[in-house]
Amino acid sequence: MDARKRLKEIIQKKALQIGRFTLAHGGESNYYIDAKQIIHDPETGSLIGELIYGMIRDKETDYIGGLMYGAIPIAFSLSQYAYYHHKKNIPVVSVRKEAKKHGTQKYIEGTVEKGGKIIVVEDVVSTGKSVLTAIDRLKQAGLEIVMIVSIVDRNMGGRESLRGYEYHAIFQIGELLTAS
Numbered sequence: 001m002d003a004r005k006r007l008k009e010i011i012q013k014k015a016l017q018i019g020r021f022t023l024a025h026g027g028e029s030n031y032y033i034d035a036k037q038i039i040h041d042p043e044t045g046s047l048i049g050e051l052i053y054g055m056i057r058d059k060e061t062d063y064i065g066g067l068m069y070g071a072i073p074i075a076f077s078l079s080q081y082a083y084y085h086h087k088k089n090i091p092v093v094s095v096r097k098e099a100k101k102h103g104t105q106k107y108i109e110g111t112v113e114k115g116g117k118i119i120v121v122e123d124v125v126s127t128g129k130s131v132l133t134a135i136d137r138l139k140q141a142g143l144e145i146v147m148i149v150s151i152v153d154r155n156m157g158g159r160e161s162l163r164g165y166e167y168h169a170i171f172q173i174g175e176l177l178t179a180s
Contacts, residue, residue, distance in 0.1 A: 003047045003050045003051050004051060004170065006043075006047055007044065007047040007048065007051065007151075007170065007171075008171065008175065008176065010038055010041075010043070010044055010047070011033065011035075011038060011151075011152070011171070011176055012176060014037050014038050015033050015034050015035055015037045015038045016031060016032075016033055016176055016177075017031065017032045017033075017034060018030065018031050019031075019032070023126055024126070024129075024130065025126055025127045025129055027126070027127075027156070029154075031173075031177065033123075033124045033152050033154070033173075033176070035070060035123035035124055035151060035152070036069075036070060036123075039070070039073040039074055039077075039123060039151075040073055044077075045073065045076075045077035045080075046077070046081065048074055048077045048078070048151065048170075049077040049078045049079075049080060049081025049082070050081055050085075051170050052074070052077075052078045052081075052121065052149050052170070053078060053081050053082055053085070053086070055147075055149055055168050055170075056078075056119055056147060056149065057086070059119060059146050059147055060117060060146070061090060061117045061118060061119045061146050061147075062090070062091075062113075062116040062117050062118065063090060063091055063092070063093045063110070063112060063116055063117070063118040063119070063143070064078050064079050064082075064090050064091075064092055064093070064118065064119050064121060065092060065093030065094060065095060065110065065118050065119075065120060065121070065134070065138065066094075066095060066120050066121045066122055066131075066134055067095045067096075067097065067122070067130050067131070067133060067134040068094050068095065068096055068097070068109075070122070070123040070124075071095075071120075071121050071122050071123060071134070072092070072094050074121045074122070074123060074151065075092045075093075075094075075121050076092055078090075078119075078121060079091065079092050091110060091111070092110060093108060093109070093110035093112055093118060093138070093143075094108070094109040094110055095107060095108060095109075095133075095134040095137045095138060096108075096109070096137070097133060107137045107140070107141070108137060108138070108141045112141055112142075112143060113142075114141070114142030114143075115142060115143075115144065116142070116143050116144070117143070117144045117146045118138055118143045118144070118145060118146060119146050119147045119148070119149065120134055120135060120138065120145060120147070120148045120149075121148075121149050121150070122134075122148070122149075122150040122151075123150065123151050123152070124150060124151065124152045124153075124154060125150040125152070125153050125154065125158035125159075125162075125167075125169065126154045126156040126157075126158055127156055127157050127158055127161060128157065128158035128159070128160075128161030128162045129161070131148055131150075131158070131161075131162060132161060132162070135148075135165070145165055146166070147165070147166045147167070147168070148162055148165050148166065148167045148168075149167075149168050149169070149170075150167075150168075150169045150170070151169070151170050151171065152169060152170070152171050152172075152173060152176065153169035153171070153172050153173065154173045155172060155173055155174070
C-alpha cells in the first residue's frame with residue numbers, strides 16, 4: 001500500500017471523529033481531526049516524513065519547524081526521514097505561543113541563525129491563525145519562510161490566510177470524509 005493511502009486509512013480510523021466540536025479558533029464543526037492520536041506513532045511518523053519530504057525535497061531549507069505542540073512531532077518525523085533516507089541534516093525549530101516565563105524567556109527553541117530558511121509544518125490548518133502565529137515568531141527571529149505544509153487542510157479559510165506563502169497539504173478534508 002502506498003504511503004498516502006496508508007496515512008489516509010490511519011487518520012480515518014484513529015484521528016477522525018464525528019460529532020459536535022468547538023475548534024481552536026472558536027468555530028464549531030461536525031467533525032474533528034485529533035492528529036495528536038496519530039502523530040506520535042512511529043508508523044504514522046514515517047509516513048508523514050516520507051510524504052512531506054516528497055513535497056519539499058527540491059526546496060532549499062536550513063530548518064523545519066512549527067508551533068508547539070502539535071507541529072513538533074511532525075517536524076521531527078520529517079527531519080529524521082530527511083536524514084536517514086537522504087542524508088540531509090535539517091534541524092528542528094520549536095515555536096512557543098507564549099514566551100517562557102523563566103530562564104531565557106524565548107519564543108523559539110533550537111539554534112537558529114538570522115537569514116536562515118525554514119519550512120513550517122502543522123497538523124491541521126483551519127483558519128491559518130496558528131500557522132500565522134508561528135510565522136510571526138519565526139520572522140521576528142530573522143528567518144525566511146520557504147514553505148508551509150500541513151497534514152490536513154480543513155478548507156476553512158486557511159489557504160486564503162496564508163496567501164503570499166507557498167502552502168501545501170497532504171490531504172484536503174473532503175478526501176478524509178469520504179470512504180477510500
